[in-house]
Amino acid sequence: MHITEFDIHLPPNPTAADFELQGKGYAEIVQRVLESPAVKTFKTWGFTDRYSWKADGQDGHPLWLDENLQPKPAYRQTIERLRALANRAHTN
Numbered sequence: 001m002h003i004t005e006f007d008i009h010l011p012p013n014p015t016a017a018d019f020e021l022q023g024k025g026y027a028e029i030v031q032r033v034l035e036s037p038a039v040k041t042f043k044t045w046g047f048t049d050r051y052s053w054k055a056d057g058q059d060g061h062p063l064w065l066d067e068n069l070q071p072k073p074a075y076r077q078t079i080e081r082l083r084a085l086a087n088r089a090h091t092n
């Protein structure tokens with residue numbers, strides 16, 4: 001399986017809770033991808049909302065970095081999950 005152009009769009013005028021939920025979604029999918037031998041490729045559409053595609057002219061804030069290239073909760077939560085997985089693998 002190859003997952004390409006993955007992103008998690010948010011509603012218009014997203015709240016802090018929306019960004020946190022997006023972060024949980026990214027962290028969860030990245031963990032599932034790493035745990036699944038069937039997944040051979042995982043690619044996001046990009047890495048920053050600055051250049052994200054905008055369906056119907058609306059910015060869904062879909063990626064890991066915001067328009068100013070600053071990490072969003074999605075980035076931080078994914079990194080935290082990757083660290084936890086690496087630590088778990090190292091101790092096993």
